[in-house]
Amino acid sequence: MGRYDFQPGVPLGQLVGQANLLLTCKACVWRGTYDLRKVIAQLLARDVNGPLIGICAAAAHVRIPCPRCGKWTWETRPDYINTIPPGIPERKKPAAP
Numbered sequence: 001m002g003r004y005d006f007q008p009g010v011p012l013g014q015l016v017g018q019a020n021l022l023l024t025c026k027a028c029v030w031r032g033t034y035d036l037r038k039v040i041a042q043l044l045a046r047d048v049n050g051p052l053i054g055i056c057a058a059a060a061h062v063r064i065p066c067p068r069c070g071k072w073t074w075e076t077r078p079d080y081i082n083t084i085p086p087g088i089p090e091r092k093k094p095a096a097p
């Protein structure tokens, strides 16, 4: 696991291609991952400037109750797609014979 030192409020637009949106219910710990591009598109459709919304602030824009417990106690954080920490070069595969 990588370290969780993301700054609260990294704009969604900046995370596109690097992370998806991990939605966690603080009441029952249900969680789901949402495609960040779709989340931004939905925000834009509501006249919210999605790309500039911070990843943590996005929780305030969720318009669905928890599918398991029905509460609205959402927490949002990035779900990074690439698990290789930045700065560590990818291992090169040996060349095929």
Ligand SMILES: [Zn+2]
Residues within 6 Å of the ligand: 025, 026, 027, 028, 029, 030, 066, 067, 068, 069, 070, 071
């Ligand atoms: Zn819940």
